[in-house]
Amino acid sequence: MKFAAFTTVAASAGEATNAADILDNLRQQTIMAEELGFEAIWLGEHHFGLYGAGDLPNPILLGADLAARTSRIRIGQMANIATWWHPIRLAEDLAILDNMTRGRVEVGFGRGIWPYEGPQFHLNADPRKDQENRELFGETVEVIRKIWAEEYFSHRGTNYTFPAENTVFSHPSIPPDPAWCEDGRVTRLRVTPRPFQTPHPPLWMTVSTDRSVSTAAEMGLKACYWQPPPLRIRERMELYAESRSRSEGRAFTLGEDQAVMRSTYVSTSMEKARKEAEAGIMSAFIFNDPFRGRQVFTNPGEELGPEVKLDWDFLEPRTLLVGSPENVVERVQELQEVCNLEYLLVEFAHAGIPLRETLRNLENFGTKVMPRFGGVG
Numbered sequence: 001m002k003f004a005a006f007t008t009v010a011a012s013a014g015e016a017t018n019a020a021d022i023l024d025n026l027r028q029q030t031i032m033a034e035e036l037g038f039e040a041i042w043l044g045e046h047h048f049g050l051y052g053a054g055d056l057p058n059p060i061l062l063g064a065d066l067a068a069r070t071s072r073i074r075i076g077q078m079a080n081i082a083t084w085w086h087p088i089r090l091a092e093d094l095a096i097l098d099n100m101t102r103g104r105v106e107v108g109f110g111r112g113i114w115p116y117e118g119p120q121f122h123l124n125a126d127p128r129k130d131q132e133n134r135e136l137f138g139e140t141v142e143v144i145r146k147i148w149a150e151e152y153f154s155h156r157g158t159n160y161t162f163p164a165e166n167t168v169f170s171h172p173s174i175p176p177d178p179a180w181c182e183d184g185r186v187t188r189l190r191v192t193p194r195p196f197q198t199p200h201p202p203l204w205m206t207v208s209t210d211r212s213v214s215t216a217a218e219m220g221l222k223a224c225y226w227q228p229p230p231l232r233i234r235e236r237m238e239l240y241a242e243s244r245s246r247s248e249g250r251a252f253t254l255g256e257d258q259a260v261m262r263s264t265y266v267s268t269s270m271e272k273a274r275k276e277a278e279a280g281i282m283s284a285f286i287f288n289d290p291f292r293g294r295q296v297f298t299n300p301g302e303e304l305g306p307e308v309k310l311d312w313d314f315l316e317p318r319t320l321l322v323g324s325p326e327n328v329v330e331r332v333q334e335l336q337e338v339c340n341l342e343y344l345l346v347e348f349a350h351a352g353i354p355l356r357e358t359l360r361n362l363e364n365f366g367t368k369v370m371p372r373f374g375g376v377g
Contacts, residue, residue, distance in 0.1 A: 001336065001373040004040040005033040005362065006078060006261055006345040009056040010049060011284070014355030023062070025355050029348075030066045032359060033073060036366030040074035040106055041066060042345055045081050047117050060093045067101045076106030078224060078261070078345065079206045083112050083125035083136045087143035087160060088191060095148070098195040105197070108204040108224065111137045111212075124159060134215070135159070141203075141219065148200045152180045152188035163189050204259075208296050210239060217243035222257040224345065227285075227296040229318040230338040233260060235300050237339055255340035262321045262331075264346045266364035270323035276357060277322065278312050280350030285310055321346070325368035332373065 009022055012029055016022040030041045043059035056062065063075040075097065080090060098105040111133055112118045118125035124132035139157045146153040155162045167186040169176075180188040195201055205216040207223045216223040217240045225233050234254070241252040263284065265277035294304050297318060308314065321328045335341040348362045 001341070002039040002343045003365075003370050003373075004042055004074075004076070004259075004343070004345045005029070005038045006042040006044075006347045007349045008044040008046065009062075010046070011280070011347075011349040011351055012358065013351070014353070014358060016355075023065075025358075026062070027066065027069055028355070029358065029362060030073065031069060032362055033366075034070045036363065037370065038073060038346075038366065039343075040076045042076040042078040042106070042108065044078060045084075045110075046114075047084075048120070060097050063105070064097055064100055067097070067104060072104075074104045074106050075101055076204075077108045078204065079108035079110035081112040081117075081125075082109045082140040082144075083118060083133060084121040085140065087140045088147065088162070088189075090140070091144040091147040091191060094144075094201065095193050095195045098197055098201050099193055101196070103196040103201075105195075105201040106204065107201045108206060109137070109141055109221065110206040113208075122159070138215075138219070141221075145200070147191045148195055152190050154188045163187065207236070210236065213240050214243045216240065218247050220244070220248065222259070224259045224261055226261045227319050229297070229299055230334055231299045232296075233335070234339045253340070255342050259343035259345055260335060260339070260341055261345035261347055262319065263350070264321040264328065264348055264365060265350065265361050266321075266323075266325055266328050266369060267361075268324060270327055273322045273324075274312060277350055277353060277361075280352045281320065281322070282312060282315075283351045285315060325364065328365070328369050329372050332369065336373070
């Protein structure tokens with residue numbers, strides 16, 4: 001079983017109150033994660049934070065910094081919000097990072113869930129415009145794949161046209177080539193560099209609904225789940241395996257090419273973990289309700305009434321990995337047994353928790369939980 005560390009800059013802040021110090025904290029956390037044997041460090045993307053310091057507007061740029069301070073740990077984004085990026089720029093930046101790290105990159109894509117972010121980047125990135133948002137996401141990923149697969153590419157879509165209409169090129173030392181030029185008009189573009197990994201880094205998608213699970217499978221993207229309880233995850237993993245088997249013509253097993261992300265806090269007891277981490281962990285869930293929809297917290301066939309509160313008592317047995325090492329081991333075993341889980345992303349940093357406690361949480365998981373599942377520890 002593989003384990004990765006996930007964080008956002010905001011959650012990693014500790015006592016820091018400025019961006020430079022927050023980034024120093026994240027560097028310490030990443031270096032420790034590598035020393036503990038974590039497979040990867042995954043970074044989120046957010047803008048216009050209403051919670052003060054700690055946005056992470058460019059996980060790719062920060063990934064380059066973290067890669068330079070490490071030698072083995074893989075560098076991932078969970079996720080680059082594809083609808084907020086220009087596809088050529090995203091393809092270029094990811095390819096550069098993959099070459100800088102000599103192939104340590106994992107690429108995650110998302111559609112975005114917060115209505116105040118998306119429209120600032122593209123009118124169709126607004127998640128309230130469901131069809132337009134999904135079309136923009138699919139088209140952006142399609143363009144990126146074309147760029148990485150073809151020496152010269154072109155694209156005509158709803159949101160993007162490449163090359164742009166009436167693009168011309170003339171240079172005295174570069175003769176026109178029919179591979180990309182016709183009668184002085186540019187017909188195809190060449191984007192460099194190619195990724196270091198062949199044909200490209202592993203591609204992931206964050207998923208929260210049956211529809212997004214099917215989309216990921218049909219696009220051949222690996223899937224990552226955050227909130228659902230184990231039985232719901234199993235149902236969606238079965239859907240993913242069925243959809244991807246059908247689209248690719250080979251059998252995919254339960255859990256293959258899929259991961260689960262969990263908010264995690266390992267302490268000496270459940271009581272101590274709750275005292276230290278409840279406020280920080282719950283702040284993320286409260287902030288994400290109702291954008292992802294309450295269905296992500298339910299088991300199959302279950303509906304939540306309006307009286308249900310997304311509090312610690314409700315979420316702890318469903319979606320959290322918290323408490324003593326024994327508590328956390330039992331919950332990971334449950335995911336392994338119910339879902340055939342092969343890859344777990346550990347959200348180890350939580351808002352308001354001091355840096356020393358965040359590092360202790362990371363160390364506790366790495367030394368007291370991971371070894372029980374074949375992790376380095």
